[in-house]
Amino acid sequence: MSTIENVARRGVLKCMLSAGAVVPALAFGIKPSTIQDPARTPVSFAAVAGEKGGQDVYGPYEVVEDWPKPLSQLPGHEHWTWGCIDGVFAESPNRVFIFQRGELPLLTRPVSTPIPEFGPSLSFPINSLPFRNAGQGPVSSAPGPESEGVGNWKGKYGVDGRWENCLLVLDAEGNVVEAWTQWDKLFKRPHAIYINPYDPEKSVWVVDDARSAIFKFSNDGKNLLQTIGTPNEPGDDETHYGRPTFLAWLPDGTMFVADGYTNTRVVKLDKDGKYLMEWGKKGTPPNDKRPGYFNTVHGIAVDPITRYVYVTDRQNGRAQVFDENGHFLDQWSYGLPPGHGRTQGVYYLYMSGDRYLWAADATTSKILKYDRDGHFLYSWGSFGSWPGAFWGVHQFSVDQDGNLYVAEVENGRVQKFRPRKGANPELLVGQPVRAAWK
Secondary structure, three states, rough: OOOOHHHHHHHHHHHHHHHHOOHHOOOOOOOOOHHOOOOOOOOOOOOOOOOOOOOOOOOOOOOOOOOOOOHHHHOOOOEEEEEEEEEEEEEEOOOOEEEEEEEOOOOOOOOOOEEHHOOOOEEEEEOOOOOOOOOOOOOOOOOOHHHHOOOOOOOEEEEEEHHHHHHHEOOOOOOOOEEOOOHHHHHHHHHHEEEEOOOOOOOEEEEOOOOOOEEEEEOOOOOOEEEEOOOOOOOOOOOOOOEEEEEEEEOOOOOEEEEOOOEHHHHHHHHOOEEEEEOEEEOOOOOOOOOEEOOOOEEEEOOOOOOOOOEEEHHHOOEEEEEOOOEEEEEOOOOOOOHHHHHHEEEEEOOOOOOOEEEEEOOOEEEEEEEEOOOEEEOOOOOOOOOEOOOEEEEEEEEOOOOEEEOOOOOOOOEEEEEEOOHHHOOOOOOOOOOOOO
């Protein structure tokens, strides 16, 4: 065979191989096993292995449609809907607590209209974006009971919002089965809701940052059992808090309070709620890296084995790790740039029973997974107001069936997700510790 023929043969082979032409290649004596087809051995991070198409919009979950049922189905609430929902906690699939800032008027999406009074080439609402922020703005959710005045709120009670149904309980189908309306006037700015995983009585704890107080109720909601902090008197001593945000417990009942918006400390209490100690100093955002300095203490989780305390330092875009007495151990960034991203940043921090850390990032609209050393493992989520999208995830909870419940402050709603068939269990948000009850 001539040199020209050899060159031509190699050229034809190259073209065939690059196009995946396996059958014609056999004519040249080439074995199929020597042809590398990258499509046969993909590197995949899909939540459901081997799935064809898709893009993990909901990660390892699917949205449960028509959950919850519209608030407007309640008698006397035909023209109202969910307000800014800060808190959600699943005691069981059939008993899910919702903690919200009253109700907002039920609206349909307005037609996009030019607003030249604000500038040229502007219109509202902007196509494809949510048209109402339930949590922030001059006429967002009401600022507490009408009897206490409107403060900086520019809305009108009965028109722009009303202070009702702050604490509700939903069943597995999303129906309202309990309404703790007897406590509506006790609340001013609902922020988080829990059941201590080590409490066999399953008492319900709520954090109200505007009251600068934490309230403990009997599981049926009939009795207020305890108040931590002095309501309506913010401060930074043993009996006064400065807009606390979240809670966490150790197996012996030791409780930690993230305190909070005004204060910049973590407070440690014993099992009876007695003050033990505190740590934290005011930092200089948005890039303070000094250990133990905080700006907006807005997330806290504890490891029941090591008793380490993980704290979200929101405005500085980081997590800090301490032992249970406030000795600094470690820190890592959530990966957000300084500026607006860190002003929003991670809203919620949670340690699952398998001892992984999960975070809700309001800037990227993602649920994040880390190991205990801060190594990033997985994330999913998309911004929007359509079913399954996120805007301002503030707290989430997992029930005994693995369903995930997500409370959104900006969207003003709670959503329920069920695990997808065949989903990688490592990518599902782990269930919480339930040491004292199932």
